[in-house]
Structures are given as structure tokens and as C-alpha cells.
Amino acid sequence: MIIKSLKLNKKIILIIIFFIISLSIILFVSFANNNENDKKENDFIKWVDFNVSSEALDLTAKLDIDSHNKDTPIKYNWIELLSYLACKNGGDFKNFKKSDLDSLVSKLENGETMESLSKDFKNYNYYYESYSAVLSQFIGYDSNEQYGVKAFLPIAKNYSFSHYDDFGKSRSYGFQRTHLGNDLMGSIGTPIIAVESGTIEHLGWNQFGGWRIGIRSFDGKRYYYYAHLRKNHPYVTGLSEGDTVEAGDVIGYLGMTGYSIKENVNNVNVPHLHFGIQLIFDESQVDSPNEIWIDVYNIVEFLKCNRSEVYISNQETQDYSRK
Numbered sequence: 001m002i003i004k005s006l007k008l009n010k011k012i013i014l015i016i017i018f019f020i021i022s023l024s025i026i027l028f029v030s031f032a033n034n035n036e037n038d039k040k041e042n043d044f045i046k047w048v049d050f051n052v053s054s055e056a057l058d059l060t061a062k063l064d065i066d067s068h069n070k071d072t073p074i075k076y077n078w079i080e081l082l083s084y085l086a087c088k089n090g091g092d093f094k095n096f097k098k099s100d101l102d103s104l105v106s107k108l109e110n111g112e113t114m115e116s117l118s119k120d121f122k123n124y125n126y127y128y129e130s131y132s133a134v135l136s137q138f139i140g141y142d143s144n145e146q147y148g149v150k151a152f153l154p155i156a157k158n159y160s161f162s163h164y165d166d167f168g169k170s171r172s173y174g175f176q177r178t179h180l181g182n183d184l185m186g187s188i189g190t191p192i193i194a195v196e197s198g199t200i201e202h203l204g205w206n207q208f209g210g211w212r213i214g215i216r217s218f219d220g221k222r223y224y225y226y227a228h229l230r231k232n233h234p235y236v237t238g239l240s241e242g243d244t245v246e247a248g249d250v251i252g253y254l255g256m257t258g259y260s261i262k263e264n265v266n267n268v269n270v271p272h273l274h275f276g277i278q279l280i281f282d283e284s285q286v287d288s289p290n291e292i293w294i295d296v297y298n299i300v301e302f303l304k305c306n307r308s309e310v311y312i313s314n315q316e317t318q319d320y321s322r323k
């Protein structure tokens with residue numbers, strides 16, 4: 001009798017052990033799966049230091065555009081060229097040497113492919129994705145089927161301006177902040193141009209930016225910020241949030257509004273356009289401490305090659321339009 005019950009107990013214990021092991025396996029697998037999902041959800045770029053020099057932008061853009069317009073056998077993609085160069089110089093274009101680009105070009109002309117040349121660079125995909133987020137809509141076919149630079153300088157053609165690389169400098173209005181853009185000094189009323197096509201996400205007063213306009217690119221990855229627009233007549237008449245604009249359109253006028261809770265106040269010392277670009281890889285980065293604003297100084301330098309010509313299109317409102 002005792003032996004029999006021991007045998008039965010053994011059976012029960014075995015069954016319990018079996019259940020515990022199965023349960024642990026199920027729990028472990030579901031935990032690992034969850035982790036994998038979390039990883040995928042968070043698998044987007046968190047930070048970009050955009051320091052590609054205007055020289056590197058000019059040279060690679062020329063290779064890209066010429067190879068398409070002259071229909072040469074090898075078509076260059078400036079973003080690929082820049083990503084390769086970034087791997088070579090550790091992502092710091094202060095070390096950019098034209099000879100690095102020349103040797104890359106001769107390798108490609110001798111039949112090597114970008115795929116084989118970049119396969120040993122572990123950061124190539126990171127640079128490619130970050131630089132694409134910045135530059136992918138800057139070169140391509142425009143509405144007239146012409147291949148070239150299709151983004152515009154934010155200051156209209158024939159209007160002078162000056163700027164220097166003031167990204168990251170400190171600003172003291174309100175509280176200590178760093179400067180997340182580039183200030184383009186010019187005269188009040190200078191027509192401001194949409195750099196890229198997109199949808200107007202914000203239009204109105206902001207304590208820091210004054211009359212400002214925020215435009216999101218159609219692919220959602222870039223938010224263009226134009227601030228301190230003119231007192232009384234900041235925007236082209238009729239423009240409102242939700243409207244779409246085309247690269248090269250006049251959107252507003254340079255001014256000195258801002259640094260005030262009260263609307264329509266000129267509290268900025270020197271008339272200028274504050275121009276900024278924010279990169280968005282995931283919507284969680286919008287309006288968060290994780291915003292990615294890039295240094296646009298070299299982009300502004302590069303865009304001097306493509307300016308939008310304007311004229312007074314409405315005598316009554318004194319509004320300008322692109323030619």
C-alpha cells in the first residue's frame with residue numbers, strides 16, 4: 001500500500017515538474033518576443049550631426065546632376081557618395097579631402113560598385129539613411145522634367161542677405177537655450193521662399209519665433225521652420241494651416257517679430273529670417289526632448305545655386321509670387 005502511494009506521488013510530481021518546465025518555456029518565449037517587438041518599434045535614428053561641408057555638397061551634386069543630364073554610363077547618387085565619404089572621415093567633414101572623392105569616382109569608373117565598396121563600413125547604412133532624410137528631395141526631376149537642384153534658397157532671388165554658422169550658439173531670451181537654426185540677416189519685407197514642397201503644419205504667433213511658419217515635407221521626414229516674419233503682414237495673403245506649398249513659392253516676408261508673449265510685436269534686435277530644419281524619423285520625436293534639429297548653414301550655402309525669382313503679383317495686397 002505504501003509502495004503503491006509512493007509510485008502515485010512520483011507520477012504526480014513528474015507531471016507537476018513537466019508543467020512547470022512548459023510554463024517557463026512559454027513565459028520565456030513570449031518575453032523574448034516582446035523584447036524583439038520593442039526593439040523593432042524603437043529601431044529608428046535618434047540623432048544626426050549634419051556637418052557635410054558645402055564644398056562636398058557642391059562637388060557630389062555636380063557629379064550626380066551631370067551624370068544624369070549627360071546620360072553617362074555611370075549614374076552617381078550624391079547621397080551614396082556622401083555616405084561613403086562620411087565613413088572615410090568618421091562623419092566629420094572638417095576632414096574632407098577632394099582626393100577621397102576623386103579616388104572613389106575612379107574606383108566606380110573602373111567598374112567597382114557602391115555596394116561592394118561600402119560593404120565593410122558598418123556605419124554606411126546609418127549615414128545613407130540620415131543623409132537621405134536631409135537631402136533626398138534636394139536633387140531630382142522638377143515639374144518641367146529637368147534634372148537638377150529642385151530645393152530653393154529661403155531668400156528670394158536678387159535680395160541680399162548675410163549669415164554665419166551660428167548653430168548651437170546660446171540664446172538668452174526666456175531661458176538659456178541653444179540656437180537650433182541659422183539666422184539670415186536681410187531687409188524687412190524680403191520675400192521668403194519655401195525651400196521644399198510640403199504641407200503647412202503651423203502658421204501663427206509663437207513666443208520665441210514671432211510670426212512663424214512650419215512646413216512638413218510630403219514624406220514627413222523634414223519640418224522646415226521660418227520665423228520672425230514681418231509685423232502686420234507676415235505671410236502671403238490667404239495662406240493657412242493645412243495648405244500645401246511648392247518649393248520656390250513665396251510664403252512670407254522677412255521681419256523682426258518675436259520674443260514676446262504678446263502678438264505682432266517687434267522684439268528681435270536685427271531683422272532676419274530664422275531658418276531651421278528638424279528631422280523626424282518617428283512621430284514620437286515631434287514636440288519632445290528628442291527633437292533633432294540640424295545645422296543648416298552649409299545647406300543654405302549650397303542652395304545659393306537655386307534661387308526663386310519673384311514679382312509683385314497683387315498690387316492691392318502688395319503680395320509677391322514666384323516668376
Ligand SMILES: [Zn+2]
Binds near residue numbers: 179181274275
Ligand atoms: Zn535664429
